[in-house]
Amino acid sequence: MSDTALREGELMAAIDIGSNSFHMVVARSVLGQLRIVDRLRETVRIATGLRANGDLEPAARERALACLARFGERIHSLPPGRVRAIATNTVRRLRNPQAFLIPAETALGHAIEVVSGREEARLIYLGVAHGLPPSEARRLVIDIGGGSTEFIIGTGFQPLERESLQMGCIASTRRFFPDGKLSARRWQDGQLELAQQFQQFSPAYRSLGWDEAIGSSGTAKAIAEMQGDVDLPENCITRAGLERSVQALLEFRHIDDIRLNGVSADRRPVIAGGLLVMATAFDALGLAQMRVCETAMREGILHDMLGRTQNRDPRDAAIAALALRYGVDAEHAARVETMAQALFDQVEVDWELDGDDRLMLGWAARLHELGLAISHSQHQKHAAYVIANSDIDGFSRQEQTLLAALVRSQRRGLSRSLLAGLSGRAAQAALRSAVLLRLAILLCRSHAAELPQPKIRAREAKIGIALPRAWLDAHALARADLATERDDLAEMGLALSVEAAG
Helix, strand or coil, X not given: CCCCXXXXXXXXXXXXXXXXXXXXXXXXXXXCEEEEEEEEEEECCHHHHECCCCCECHHHHHHHHHHXXXXXXXXXXXXXXXXXXXXXXXHHCCCCHHHXXXXXXXXXXXXXXXXXXXXXXXXXXXXXHHHCCCCCXXXXXXXXXXXXXEEEEEECCEEEEEEEXXXXXXXXXXXXXXXXXXXXXXXXXXXXXHHHHHCCCHHHHHHHCCCEEEEECHHHHXXXXXXXXXXXXXXXXXXXXXXXXXHHHCCCCEHHHCCCCCCCCCCHHHHHHHHHHHHHHHHHHCCCEEEECCCCHHHHHHHXXXXXXXXXXXXXXXXXXXXXXXXXXXXXXXXXXXXXXXXXXXXXXXXXXXXXXXXXXXXXXXXCCHHHHCCCCCHHHHHHHHHHHCCCCCCCHHHHHHHHHHHHCCCCCCCHHHHCCCCHHHHHXXXXXXXXXXXXXXXXXXXXXXXXXXEEEEECCEEEEEXXXXXXXXXXXXXXXXXXXXXXXXXCCCEEEEEEEC
């Protein structure tokens, strides 16, 4: 996504492709703030179509594509850099996500990012924090989605702890009430099994503590409405109210029979699983009361987009933290980044690259030596593995995969298999960015403070680079490296020529 500054009054859109519902929020930038101008929500329930083998049933797929096409009509005039679509748990679990994402992106008319559970949690917290009055109080946020539930402790706009568990309202309903029958025995079995998952993090959370608990998204809102307690503030869930709601639910023999205050016909098929998760969370975390917030991940996506246009991109901080953790030589990484982006700027137009490619190239340069903390031998492979398998704030799975591929491509043979999963323009841009990274690392290999000023030209598969004659004469190793690089690129069908200038 291009992160150029927003013009006053410009529109932005965030799409949350959830396991239960799809949401879209359209907002206008006014004096550096966001003003909501439109909301769309559809119950798509794609999680009900997720098969055990990771395939998506055709009916669920068609519901999803039809909804995205309708969303696409509303935002067809918005440029790509002003739309961000995020897919969560169900798409994460698909055996072949691309089989869904390609037609989904066509229907929507915009790219779709798949994010990890922890990144989903960060965006949820960001949306909730912006929907509440400013406070330095420590907050516990619980968001029960269709396929997963996120638990976040944070203060201000900063999450401190994040967890994502496979226990959403759809997933838990299907798991513990597969035929729709309700009973106290099934409820107890479900609570026991879910409680075991809470043991992964509940002691640490309770030790850290919080000042208030917040619930977000539809399940929390429905549970608050179920309680109907005139003595409580609006949008509030209490332990006593939860216990009454559970008793009322279990008076029905089947999910189809449920008739409870606040539970719409749309929510009825999944409320049992959502209530089970909430009741277990109250027990495991020792909650007495929870306030329900109106905002959730879709608002978080909007504020994340706004931050990126105001030089508050969380990805920059995440890259810096990763580099620090693995002891990357910051000065040398900065030299490589400067060189890589100087090369990029000279070929950007001819090679049809854009601002997103420039950002990714810079991040790859900052992390290219990360693997040295593990081993010098094959350090590019170690670095790629760490990048691909870490939780990096702000990055989608596709972005992490691309970043890992670039870092993996920095040395030795440049294999097309590194770009597997990319197609068309994305694969071509990744290959060209990898070439620029390789050349930048090569030209900075001496770690000298003074760098050469190369001139580079590129057309299709031909790259020509001109370097000062005096510099080439003084750097025999660089000349040898460039000769080897010419051979490596030739295997990829790329022709590199090097000439001395001046």
